[in-house]
Amino acid sequence: MSIESNLAQIKQNISAACSRAGRDPSEVTILAVTKTIDADRINHAVSLGLTDLGENRVQELLSKYELIHGDVRWHLIGHLQTNKVKYIADKVCMIHSVESISLAKEIEKQCAKIDKVMDILIEVNVSGEESKSGITPAEALAFAEEVSKFEHIRVKGLMTMAPFDAKNDELHQIFSNLYKISVDISSKKLDNVSMGCLSMGMTGDYEVAVEEKSTIVRIGTGLFK
Numbered sequence: 478m479s480i481e482s483n484l485a486q487i488k489q490n491i492s493a494a495c496s497r498a499g500r501d502p503s504e505v506t507i508l509a510v511t512k513t514i515d516a517d518r519i520n521h522a523v524s525l526g527l528t529d530l531g532e533n534r535v536q537e538l539l540s541k542y543e544l545i546h547g548d549v550r551w552h553l554i555g556h557l558q559t560n561k562v563k564y565i566a567d568k569v570c571m572i573h574s575v576e577s578i579s580l581a582k583e584i585e586k587q588c589a590k591i592d593k594v595m596d597i598l599i600e601v602n603v604s605g606e607e608s609k610s611g612i613t614p615a616e617a618l619a620f621a622e623e624v625s626k627f628e629h630i631r632v633k634g635l636m637t638m639a640p641f642d643a644k645n646d647e648l649h650q651i652f653s654n655l656y657k658i659s660v661d662i663s664s665k666k667l668d669n670v671s672m673g674c675l676s677m678g679m680t681g682d683y684e685v686a687v688e689e690k691s692t693i694v695r696i697g698t699g700l701f702k
């Protein structure tokens with residue numbers, strides 16, 4: 478299948494999920510996850526109008542960064558080691574996977590150096606699955622409060638990953654829980670913290686995520702298959 482027809486299908490599915498949930502499709506950004514995809518195919522995806530690109534590894538992002546043309550925004554979506562923040566601070570528009578204060582501290586330090594305010598999402602492990610990263614739902618508010626003190630970080634919302642084998646009911650529960658946590662944090666009106674972004678949904682579960690108010694779906698396989 479071509480990237481073009483995959484993208485058309487994904488957009489159609491997002492529209493259908495939005496109408497089931499009474500949402501406007503313009504509220505949902507498709508983030509093209511480009512891990513393992515070569516620069517030519519990524520450039521083709523960009524030519525089709527995809528502007529937001531996500532990588533989960535720093536090394537891979539750096540290896541492609543100069544090769545992708547056009548007005549694109551890079552997102553770091555996977556586990557980020559503290560010692561690698563310095564390589565990507567000037568290159569990404571958003572870090573989706575902030576799950577420790579030590580990582581937030583390093584983002585603060587590196588962004589202060591380049592006079593940048595980084596948009597971040599707090600990664601929450603809603604399902605409690607041990608292999609998944611992220612803070613627990615119970616820790617989320619205190620974590621947001623702590624991070625709100627950093628001058629060079631703006632918290633824009635939350636991110637989660639559902640287990641690969643989760644059934645539909647469980648997916649609905651996980652994604653609606655992330656939304657509830659965001660409403661809870663939002664009600665505290667913390668400085669530098671807003672909850673407009675919910676990064677949830679991948680190839681296997683983005684339609685459920687959109688029904689549960691996702692604003693960023695991270696899609697790799699479904700786009701580049």
Ligand SMILES: *Cc1c(COP(=O)(O)O)cnc(C)c1O
Pocket residue numbers: 510512533554555638679680681695696697698699
């Ligand atoms: C790989 C990856 C995705 C995309 O997964 P697909 O199932 O290929 O759509 C989304 N989010 C993260 C954090 C990833 O590492």
